[in-house]
Amino acid sequence: MTLVTDQDRGETEEWHMATFLAHIKVHEGREAEFEILARDLFASTHTSEEQVVRYEYWRGAKPSTYYTHASFDDYLGFLEHQVSSHHERLAADLRDVIADLRIEWVDPVGGASTLTTTDHQEPPATAGELATAYAERMPANPAAWWLALRTAGGEAEWDVQTEVL
Numbered sequence: 001m002t003l004v005t006d007q008d009r010g011e012t013e014e015w016h017m018a019t020f021l022a023h024i025k026v027h028e029g030r031e032a033e034f035e036i037l038a039r040d041l042f043a044s045t046h047t048s049e050e051q052v053v054r055y056e057y058w059r060g061a062k063p064s065t066y067y068t069h070a071s072f073d074d075y076l077g078f079l080e081h082q083v084s085s086h087h088e089r090l091a092a093d094l095r096d097v098i099a100d101l102r103i104e105w106v107d108p109v110g111g112a113s114t115l116t117t118t119d120h121q122e123p124p125a126t127a128g129e130l131a132t133a134y135a136e137r138m139p140a141n142p143a144a145w146w147l148a149l150r151t152a153g154g155e156a157e158w159d160v161q162t163e164v165l
Contacts, residue, residue, distance in 0.1 A: 051077025
């Protein structure tokens with residue numbers, strides 16, 4: 001599903017992403033159900049979405065805890081994921097097995113990650129009510145301390161010089 005067009009995304013020389021870490025607590029005894037749903041959502045996301053860069057599930061050290069590490073080309077790509085037919089198809093089942101969920105927007109350290117900065121974008125007027133609701137509930141606003149380090153930390157130079165070992 002295409003929520004926005006390339007024109008909606010705008011022309012920019014900078015490439016910004018939307019990367020989050022989801023902290024998930026599953027109801028005790030429902031871990032196997034959750035993992036089946038996670039596999040389905042993982043496969044559907046990677047098969048159907050053009051804006052996904054990374055979308056992975058991880059088990060945590062504490063019982064019944066999981067993490068999702070996800071990155072999209074931009075925030076609008078994240079919104080496309082949220083309103084996709086496969087996400088909507090699995091949402092009720094996921095809500096049933098998940099006891100607690102917290103989305104934490106994360107920002108890469110320049111020169112120590114191949115990903116680029118996390119930044120919010122307002123959805124276009126044509127995005128629809130569901131996308132607008134997600135944007136209001138889960139904005140990817142950069143933390144003030146990120147911005148200070150992005151500019152003071154020399155990340156612009158790192159973006160050019162980054163080599164993956």
